[in-house]
Amino acid sequence: MKSVNKEISKYDILIHGLEDKTYTYEFEGNDDFFREFEQEIIEGGTFKVKVTLDKNATFIKVTLDIKSKLRLECDRSLETFEEEFNSEAVHIYKYGSVAEEMTEEMEVIPFGTPKLNLAQLIFEYILLQVPVKKLHPRFRTEDGDEEGTMVYIDPSFQKEEQEEIQDPRWAALINLKQISESNGTS
Incomplete structure (x- = not known):
């Protein structure tokens, strides 16, 4: 039997038996959450997510409103600094016979799926907010980056x-x- 990860299971939403209407959930996370994912981009941090779940007979629309404060490592000085991010994302779960990812924003889940775990989804949308080039605020100028x-x-x-x-x-x-x-x- 597959072991249950306590940290990841905090982000479960039981969908089996939900009526067709809108629901709101709130999740929070910290360094323990980021340690669960194999990555070297985010050193750690905290976040709050407001999830709006619109359920109907054929699909579930999940809207994520994410506010995060992340610890990142500066690509220039290798110093750790904190950066705040705010983002909103929409993900669609359609019901079907076989689970598959249709696009980055849409996936098929089998009929009768008892729960959705949003941990991976939340992590990916937080990760998308981190710029490719992570610069400590003291290296940023109003005119932009001087590199080049x-x-x-x-x-x-x-x-x-x-x-x-x-x-x-x-x-x-x-x-x-x-x-x-x-x-x-x-």
Whole structure:
């Protein structure tokens, strides 16, 4: 028999026997929640989720309103910092004969499914809020990230780059010109 994970099971919603109407649930999580998932992006943190579940005969629409405060590691300084995120997401569960994921926002669950566990879904939507480049607030400027600004330009690099931009049909003439310049003739 499969063992029940106490931390993950906190995010179960019993759907078997629910009437066709709207329900509201609230969940909270902390570092224990993030330790349950194999990942290296989120160091830890806390979150609150308000779940609105609209149930009808053919599908269940789950709306997640997530407020989180995450501990992240700065990609530039490797310092840990906290960042707040707010997001809203919608996920649809359709009833069918076989469980399968249709899209990232929709999946099929078998008729008679007794409960939904929202832990993985909550985790994925929190993870989507984390930027690809995690910068400590002190490295952010109003003008944006300065990375990518070239400080020194090598003149030979610039000349080679300009020649590459030119029409390739002129390559033979450019080559002839370079040979004559190196021989001292013009």
